[in-house]
Each structure stands twice: as structure tokens, then as C-alpha cells.
Amino acid sequence: xxxxxxxxxxxxxxxIYASMAAIGLTVIAVIAxxxxxxxxxxLWREWLTTVDHKRIGIMYLLSALLMLFRGGVDxxxxxAQLAVPENTLLDxxxxxxxxxxxxxxxxxxxxxxxxxxxxxxxxPLQIGARDVAFPRLNALSFWLFFMGAMLFNISFVVxxxxxxxxTSYFPLAGNEFSESVGTNYYMIAIQIAGIxxxxxxINFITTxxxxxxxxxxxxxxxxxxxxxxxxxxxxxxxxxxLAVLLAMGTLDRQFGTHFFTMDNGGMDMLWANIFWVWGHPxxxxxxxxxxxxYSEVISTFARRNLYGYKSMVGSMVIISLLSFxxxxxxxFTMGQGALTNSIFSITTMAIAVPTGVxxxxxxxxxxxxxxVFTTPMLYSMLFIPLFxxxxxxxxxxxxxxxxxxxxxxxxxxxHFHNVIIPGVVYAMLAGLHYYWPKMFGFMLNEKIGKWTAWxxxxxxxxxxxxxxxxxxxxxxxxxxTYSEASGFSLMNMISFVGAAIMAIGxxxxxxxxxxxxxxxxxxxxxxxxxxxxxxxxxxxxxPEYNFAILPDVRSNEALWDAKKNGxxxxxxxxxxxxxxxxxxxxxxxxxxxxxxGFSFIFSLWIPVIVTTIGIxxxxxxxxxxxxxxRYITVKEIEETETNLRGA
Amino acid sequence: MHKKGxxxxxxSVFFTIITVLAGCEPLLVLDPKxxxxxxxxxDILLSIGLMAIIVIVVFALLVYMLxxxxxxxxxxxxxxxxxxxxxxxxxxMVGIPVIIVAFLSYVxxxxxxxxxxxxxxxxxxxxxxxxxxSSNWKWHFSYPEEGIETVNYLYIxxxxxxxxxxxxxxxxxxxxxxxxxxxxxxxxxxVTTLHLAADVPGEFMGRNxxxxxxxxxxxxxxxxAMSQKDFDDWVKEVKETAKPITExxxxxxxxxxxxxxxxxxxxxxxxxxxxxxxxxxxESSETSESDTxxxxxxxxxxxxx
Numbered sequence: 001x002x003x004x005x006x007x008x009x010x011x012x013x014x015x016i017y018a019s020m021a022a023i024g025l026t027v028i029a030v031i032a033x034x035x036x037x038x039x040x041x042x043l044w045r046e047w048l049t050t051v052d053h054k055r056i057g058i059m060y061l062l063s064a065l066l067m068l069f070r071g072g073v074d075x076x077x078x079x080a081q082l083a084v085p086e087n088t089l090l091d092x093x094x095x096x097x098x099x100x101x102x103x104x105x106x107x108x109x110x111x112x113x114x115x116x117x118x119x120x121x122x123x124p125l126q127i128g129a130r131d132v133a134f135p136r137l138n139a140l141s142f143w144l145f146f147m148g149a150m151l152f153n154i155s156f157v158v159x160x161x162x163x164x165x166x167t168s169y170f171p172l173a174g175n176e177f178s179e180s181v182g183t184n185y186y187m188i189a190i191q192i193a194g195i196x197x198x199x200x201x202i203n204f205i206t207t208x209x210x211x212x213x214x215x216x217x218x219x220x221x222x223x224x225x226x227x228x229x230x231x232x233x234x235x236x237x238x239x240x241x242l243a244v245l246l247a248m249g250t251l252d253r254q255f256g257t258h259f260f261t262m263d264n265g266g267m268d269m270l271w272a273n274i275f276w277v278w279g280h281p282x283x284x285x286x287x288x289x290x291x292x293x294y295s296e297v298i299s300t301f302a303r304r305n306l307y308g309y310k311s312m313v314g315s316m317v318i319i320s321l322l323s324f325x326x327x328x329x330x331x332f333t334m335g336q337g338a339l340t341n342s343i344f345s346i347t348t349m350a351i352a353v354p355t356g357v358x359x360x361x362x363x364x365x366x367x368x369x370x371x372v373f374t375t376p377m378l379y380s381m382l383f384i385p386l387f388x389x390x391x392x393x394x395x396x397x398x399x400x401x402x403x404x405x406x407x408x409x410x411x412x413x414x415h416f417h418n419v420i421i422p423g424v425v426y427a428m429l430a431g432l433h434y435y436w437p438k439m440f441g442f443m444l445n446e447k448i449g450k451w452t453a454w455x456x457x458x459x460x461x462x463x464x465x466x467x468x469x470x471x472x473x474x475x476x477x478x479x480x481t482y483s484e485a486s487g488f489s490l491m492n493m494i495s496f497v498g499a500a501i502m503a504i505g506x507x508x509x510x511x512x513x514x515x516x517x518x519x520x521x522x523x524x525x526x527x528x529x530x531x532x533x534x535x536x537x538x539x540x541x542x543p544e545y546n547f548a549i550l551p552d553v554r555s556n557e558a559l560w561d562a563k564k565n566g567x568x569x570x571x572x573x574x575x576x577x578x579x580x581x582x583x584x585x586x587x588x589x590x591x592x593x594x595x596x597g598f599s600f601i602f603s604l605w606i607p608v609i610v611t612t613i614g615i616x617x618x619x620x621x622x623x624x625x626x627x628x629x630r631y632i633t634v635k636e637i638e639e640t641e642t643n644l645r646g647a
Numbered sequence: 648m649h650k651k652g653x654x655x656x657x658x659s660v661f662f663t664i665i666t667v668l669a670g671c672e673p674l675l676v677l678d679p680k681x682x683x684x685x686x687x688x689x690d691i692l693l694s695i696g697l698m699a700i701i702v703i704v705v706f707a708l709l710v711y712m713l714x715x716x717x718x719x720x721x722x723x724x725x726x727x728x729x730x731x732x733x734x735x736x737x738x739x740m741v742g743i744p745v746i747i748v749a750f751l752s753y754v755x756x757x758x759x760x761x762x763x764x765x766x767x768x769x770x771x772x773x774x775x776x777x778x779x780x781s782s783n784w785k786w787h788f789s790y791p792e793e794g795i796e797t798v799n800y801l802y803i804x805x806x807x808x809x810x811x812x813x814x815x816x817x818x819x820x821x822x823x824x825x826x827x828x829x830x831x832x833x834x835x836x837x838v839t840t841l842h843l844a845a846d847v848p849g850e851f852m853g854r855n856x857x858x859x860x861x862x863x864x865x866x867x868x869x870x871x872a873m874s875q876k877d878f879d880d881w882v883k884e885v886k887e888t889a890k891p892i893t894e895x896x897x898x899x900x901x902x903x904x905x906x907x908x909x910x911x912x913x914x915x916x917x918x919x920x921x922x923x924x925x926x927x928x929x930e931s932s933e934t935s936e937s938d939t940x941x942x943x944x945x946x947x948x949x950x951x952x
Contacts, residue, residue: 172860309731346755349755385702404830407856477858
């Protein structure tokens with residue numbers, strides 16, 4: 001039994017046993033369902049082995065929604081625990097685990113795959129390509145991310161969750177103070193998902209640079225593609241830092257090195273520094289594609305071209321450079337002295353300038369427009385004021401001397417939620433509504449969608465504005481409880497009410513998907529929003545080859561050009577199309593990675609060695625494989641096109 | 648327009664409510680009792696003011712655009728024009744933020760040098776040096792010149808510069824007394840210095856602000872500021888009544904947990920010196936001389952469990 005003791009949760013509770021049962025039942029139900037409906041073959045052929053960027057995108061979306069649920073439950077539990085003083089709903093250990101997993105899940109396993117979903121689904125369509133540059137690598141990226149996410153999530157029921165905060169500062173996260181395997185999960189699961197992300201970065205840079213339709217010069221790319229390009233460049237520079245950092249953390253925890261330990265010359269400050277060298281650019285990896293989505297949505301529904309295209313591109317480039325020069329603002333209070341703080345204070349505030357340029361460009365895009373209030377537009381219009389609030393509090397935090405008072409308080413928590421929720425989450429929801437018809441051939445219900453946007457916004461204001469106040473009143477973040485005498489009760493109660501309203505909003509999203517799937521009309525055009533870019537020029541649903549004839553592009557609004565100026569997008573005759581074959585290797589290899597990661601976390605070295613060999617075998621198989629893809633014949637194209645046009 | 652209007656109204660109502668409710672008692676950070684906290688509070692208020700202008704401008708522009716250019720207000724056949732950027736508009740939307748940011752940067756840099764130096768108004772006083780070291784989940788305050796040590800409470804004289812030298816016997820913590828000034832980290836491999844001062848006598852809340860594990864929420868301490876005379880009396884009383892801190896006793900204190908308030912004569916610095924590595928330029932200039940302790944430096948314990 002000793003062997004199995006290591007898998008026990010160190011701090012079990014009813015909630016954990018209930019989750020165990022729920023996870024077990026869900027797995028059994030899924031397996032039984034697939035068997036009963038004889039869907040195993042379908043699942044394998046159409047999804048697990050697919051290399052189609054659109055399907056991979058949809059799988060990213062499903063994962064993101066799943067993780068949104070997990071992270072959201074964490075959030076509501078935290079707010080419930082803090083709603084009243086000296087609450088006993090959660091104890092310190094559980095609260096610590098929950099805020100840790102909330103942070104990691106929401107940023108790395110919710111926001112990141114959501115971004116990846118948009119990049120996967122939209123970028124190839126927007127640049128008039130038939131797939132990404134390396135389709136099989138793309139599948140591997142997804143499956144590595146997915147396995148990393150799943151591995152991280154089982155920590156809750158096997159061995160214990162990490163509990164040292166999503167930043168996992170040493171020495172708290174080191175062996176001296178975190179004995180359970182929780183932090184091993186952090187190191188290994190994020191490492192596996194991170195490798196996937198890094199490969200995505202390489203893949204999309206290549207795709208965007210090499211696979212654009214004829215005539216689409218860099219300055220004729222739609223804004224979302226620009227944002228994706230820049231975000232992926234940041235990924236390629238930032239994620240290797242994370243990989244090295246996690247490897248160092250793993251070495252410290254499992255192999256007795258002393259990078260960050262308290263004795264033998266380890267430096268706790270080193271972890272914080274390297275973490276934020278990755279962590280700050282990571283924020284921009286999330287926000288830039290979000291800005292890209294807003295640019296598409298605002299220009300579409302203002303019925304106008306995006307104002308200041310060049311300055312939009314320029315400001316993103318500047319933001320991406322500055323994002324690597326501000327990391328020390330996450331620890332102005334580390335004692336690095338007035339000079340260092342001054343430098344980082346100035347670089348941080350400087351980011352406000354290009355960000356402001358973007359806000360003003362969006363406002364000027366509305367000018368002389370013909371604004372239509374669809375759900376995506378509503379999210380975008382709620383984004384501008386709420387995000388501005390978050391942005392200006394960011395400038396306040398950038399004043400390093402004042403930051404000594406904001407740091408580690410609820411003020412900071414309010415700030416970053418105030419940029420991430422209206423900034424990133426609203427963009428994801430706006431984009432979800434916007435691209436839903438292209439993905440599934442029907443619209444999401446507009447009425448429910450608008451209700452959701454308002455509920456989320458009202459909930460958001462109630463949930464996070466009080467945190468600014470309680471932060472200035474001395475409420476530190478990450479406290480699992482507080483006393484009546486502290487005077488924090490009222491603000492935290494309002495916050496809880498806000499969180500509950502937001503929860504209703506998120507439930508409504510699920511309901512909207514259900515409702516629209518059942519009742520919304522299937523009879524929609526290829527371009528239901530009267531949009532301006534190439535992704536709307538192909539059929540709905542999008543055929544696997546995306547475009548029967550590659551489009552010829554003259555401006556950054558190719559479809560608008562075609563609609564208004566009579567530009568002909570698709571010239572010439574059908575030719576046979578070269579497509580990549582499906583492959584099971586990415587999925588199998590990622591499953592092996594999962595076992596590898598699990599064994600590594602528990603220091604089970606024999607399975608680690610076996611699975612390492614397995615991973616190399618998969619890579620070798622790929623290297624020696626002769627697979628030149630396949631061709632779709634002209635006849636097949638003609639049939640597909642006729643069917644889709646008829647539909 | 649209505650929805651936007653409702654939204655703006657909602658926001659302003661909300662802020663009014665918060666201000667009124669919070670107005671019953673001033674927020675700690677905005678109720679400073681020392682020069683450092685005062686400087687920080689004035690920076691905060693200044694930046695809130697400036698930022699409020701930006702927020703109002705953006706909100707106003709947004710409402711204007713949404714009211715004026717919504718489709719229902721336009722002719723059915725209205726075709727929005729194609730407009731590229733305009734150089735002058737862009738100069739303005741870069742220029743004005745640059746001016747604001749430059750101004751705030753100027754203030755920020757000034758404040759950095761102010762909060763990292765002896766508190767204003769007390770430059771002539773001889774600072775009281777207190778070593779504040781954290782362990783899971785307590786604070787140990789050593790007064791080397793007075794030769795006393797307390798746990799989880801801090802007595803300080805008013806009208807005198809205070810120099811806190813911070814370090815940790817465990818995870819990174821952050822020493823914070825909101826009403827006297829902002830926080831600074833206490834870490835295992837470096838001593839950091841925080842300059843504070845109290846203008847008036849009173850009791851203040853102090854805590855570790857940086858998450859440090861299970862006992863973090865209760866990792867607080869009480870601060871009492873009193874006149875120099877009362878402080879001297881207290882020191883004298885402690886010296887007469889308290890027991891000496893021994894190495895064995897100190898090791899017990901380091902065990903994880905929350906002790907109440909305790910008082911000792913002598914300091915643990917004598918047998919368990921603060922970390923000496925990685926000292927940083929600016930703060931360490933004064934430390935080297937006043938720091939020499941009589942205790943044995945060869946012993947190396949207490950730093951790890």
C-alpha cells in the first residue's frame with residue numbers, strides 16, 4: 001500500500017471526494033456513450049487524428065470552455081469564502097489551492113486555448129490559406145496543450161493541487177515549504193502545455209509570413225492576423241524562458257539543485273525575475289489577439305474601415321517590444337533601489353501611450369460610421385469604457401513609490417481582472433458570437449447574447465470595483481479570511497454578489513449555445529454580419545480546403561473590396577488541391593507525454609524512462625515516414641462547391 | 648443611447664455609494680500617519696485625478712460616437728466613408744498621453760528617491776534601527792541598539808526616522824504598515840531596508856502582505872507609536888522584566904505557527920546573524936558599520952528547517 005499512498009490527496013474533503021466521483025462518472029458516461037452510439041471510429045477519424053486547423057480550433061474552443069467552468073467554480077468558491085468575515089466554508093489549505101489553480105487555469109488553460117482557437121480557426125481563412133504551414137505540428141501543439149491541461153486538473157484528486165500561488169514563488173514553492181507533489185504538477189503540466197504553445201508560435205509565424213494569398217502584402221493583412229503574428233513572435237521569445245524556468249524549478253524540487261533554495265547560495269529573487277520575464281509578455285500574448293478581434297468587430301459593425309491601420313500595427317509592435325522591458329514592475333518592493341524602480345516605472349507607463357492610440361483609433365472608427373448593435377459589438381462597446389478603467393489603474397500601479405501601497409493588495413487584483421476580463425474575456429465572447437455562424441452554420445441567439453453581456457458587465461462592476469476600495473483599506477490579496485474588525489466585510493459581500501451575477505452570465509452562455517443549437521435558423525448566408533475580410537468570402541460550413549480557388553487580394557478589406565468595388569476575388573478554374581493526411585501520431589505521442597508527465601511528477605523513474613523512449617519512437621516514426629499528403633480532385637471540388645452553393 | 652446612458656449613470660451611482668460608505672472611516676492608505684505614507688497617498692490622489700480626466704474624455708467620446716453615429720439615426724442609404732489615418736489626429740493622440748505620462752514619470756521618479764531615503768522632516772534625527780525578520784507565520788523585531796526583541800508587536804517612537812532592515816527565515820514576505828508607508832519584501836538571502844517614520848502616536852495595523860503559505864492570513868502585527876520618552880521607558884521596563892532570548896528559545900520560535908506577542912532581552916542577531924549575501928548598493932552603504940555584532944558569525948543555523 002505504501003506505493004499507493006503517494007497518490008492520496010493530502011487534505012481530503014467532501015468536495016474533493018465528490019469531484020473524484022464526478023470525474024469518474026463522467027469518464028464512464030463518455031466511454032459508455034461512445035460505445036453505445038458506436039462513435040469511437042468517428043471520434044478517431046474526424047477529431048483525434050485530424051490535422052484540419054478548423055477542427056483543431058474547435059477542440060481548443062471546447063477545452064477553453066471546459067476550463068472556464070473549472071476556473072469559474074474556483075472563483076465563485078473564493079468569493080463565497082470571503083463574502084463574510086471568519087467564514088469556514090474553506091480552510092486555509094483549500095483556499096490556497098483554489099486561488100492557485102484559478103490563476104493557472106484561467107490564464108494558461110482558458111485564455112490561452114481561447115486565443116489559440118481564434119488563431120487556428122481565423123488566421124488561415126483570413127489570409128486565404130488552406131491550412132497552417134505545419135498541420136501535423138499544429139495537431140501536436142493542441143494535444144500537448146490538452147494533455148498538459150488534463151494533467152494539471154487531475155492534481156485536484158490525485159496527490160494534491162499546487163498551493164503556492166500561480167506565480168509559485170520560491171522558496172515557498174520549494175521542497176522546504178511545499179512537500180506535496182502539487183508544485184510538481186505545476187512544473188510538469190505547464191511545461192508540457194508550454195512546449196505545445198511554443199510550437200504553435202513557430203507554426204503561425206511561418207503560416208502568416210509564407211502562406212498569405214496572392215496580393216496580400218504585410219500591410220494588407222487584416223488586423224486580427226497582424227495581432228496574431230505579433231503575439232506569436234512574443235510567444236517564440238517568451239516561452240523558452242518559461243521552459244527553462246520550469247526546468248530549473250523541477251531540478252530544485254526533484255533533483256536537489258539549489259537555484260532558488262534558501263541555503264547553499266540559492267536565490268529566491270531569481271525565480272521572481274525569470275517568472276516575470278515570461279509572465280509579463282504572456283499578458284500581451286493574450287491581449288494583442290483580443291485587440292485584433294475588437295478591431296475586426298468594431299470595423300464590421302461600424303460599417304467602416306478601421307481608422308489608423310498603420311498606427312494600429314505600429315502600436316502593437318511597440319507594445320510587443322515594451323512588454324519585455326517592464327517585468328520588474330511586478331516586484332517594485334523587492335528592494336532594488338530607486339534608480340531601477342524609476343526605469344521600470346517609466347517603461348511601464350510608456351505602454352499606456354500605444355494602448356491609448358488603439359483606444360482612440362477604435363473611437364475614431366466609430367466616427368461617421370453606421371453603428372449596429374449586435375452582441376459582438378455590444379461586448380466591444382462595453383470593453384472600451386471598462387478596459388479604460390483597468391488601463392488607467394495600471395498607470396497608477398506603474399508609479400513605483402505608490403505601488404508600495406498597492407502591491408499584494410486587492411487593488412492589484414482588481415486591476416488585473418479589470419484588464420483581463422473586459423480586455424481578453426469580452427474579446428473571446430465577442431469573437432465567439434462573431435465566428436459561431438462560420439463554424440457551425442447558425443447564429444447564437446442575439447437576445448440571450450445581449451442579456452449575457454449586460455449581466456457580465458454589471459456583475460463585473462460589482463465584483464471588482466469594491467476590490468479597489470478594500471485594497472486601499474489594507475486588504476492583502478490571497479488571505480483566506482479576515483476579521484470583522486478589519487472592516488472589509490461590506491466590500492467583500494458586494495464582490496460576492498457581483499461574482500454571483502457573473503456566474504449567471506456564464507451559465508447563460510451555455511444556455512445560449514443549447515438554445516441556439518435547437519432553435520436558431522440554419523438558413524444563413526456565408527456572410528451573415530456583412531463583414532469585410534476574407535474568412536467571410538468562403539462557404540458556411542467551410543469546406544476542408546477552405547477556398548476552392550485561392551483569392552486574389554488588393555486591400556486589407558478584401559471582401560469589402562469585392563462587395564463594393566467589384567473586385568473579383570476568385571479568378572481562374574479549379575485545380576486539384578494538395579491536402580495533408582490525418583495522423584494519429586500527435587495524439588498518441590501526447591498521450592505518452594501525459595503518462596511521462598504523471599510518472600515524472602511522482603518520481604516514478606522506470607515509467608519515465610519507458611515513456612521517454614516512446615516519445616522518441618514517435619518522433620522517429622514521423623521522421624522516417626513517407627507521407628506526401630493527398631490530392632482533392634477537380635471533380636470532388638466541383639461536387640462540394642455545387643452542394644455548398646445549393647445549401 | 649439609453650443603454651450607454653444607463654451604464655454611465657450606474658457607474659457613477661456605484662462610485663458615489665462606495666465613496667459614501669467608505670467615507671465613514673477613511674481608507675487606511677489614504678489616512679497617512681507618516682511622511683512616507685503621506686507622499687504615497689498624495690501620489691495616489693494625484694494619479695486618480697489625472698486618470699479620472701482620461702476616463703471622462705474616453706467615456707464622453709464613446710457616448711458621443713454611439714449616440715451620433717448609430718444606424719438607427721442614419722439614412723438607410725448612408726454609406727460610411729473610407730477614412731485612413733490623419734497625421735494631426737495621430738500627433739494629438741500620441742502627444743497628449745506622452746505629456747501626461749512624462750509628467751507622472753517625473754513625479755514617480757521623485758517619489759522613488761523620497762521613499763527610499765530618510766523620511767522628510769526627520770533627516771536630522773538618528774534613525775532607530777529595527778531588524779524585522781519573518782518566519783512562518785510571525786514577525787521578529789530586534790532592536791540591536793536597545794538590546795531587546797519582540798514577537799508580533801512593534802513599539803516605535805514618533806518624530807524620529809525609523810530604519811527597518813528586513814529579511815526572512817522562510818518564504819518571501821512583505822513588511823507593510825499601510826498608515827506609515829508602503830511595503831517591502833523580506834527575503835532569505837538579502838537584507839532590504841525600509842525607511843519609515845510616524846508623525847503622531849497611535850496604534851497601527853501591520854502585516855505580511857506577500858502570500859507565504861497556510862498561516863498567511865493571520866501573519867499580522869500591532870504597531871504602537873509613542874513619544875520618545877514613553878519609548879525609552881518601555882525599553883527600560885523590558886530590560887528589567889523580560890527574559891533573555893537564547894538560541895534554543897529562538898529555534899522554538901521559528902517553528903511554524905502563530906505565537907502571540909512576546910518580549911525578550913537581547914536579540915537573535917547575536918547568534919543568528921542576518922543574511923549577508925547579495926547586498927544591494929544603495930541601501931547597504933550605512934549598514935556595514937552599525938551591523939557588526941559581537942556574536943559568533945561562524946555558526947550557521949536557523950536559516951533552514
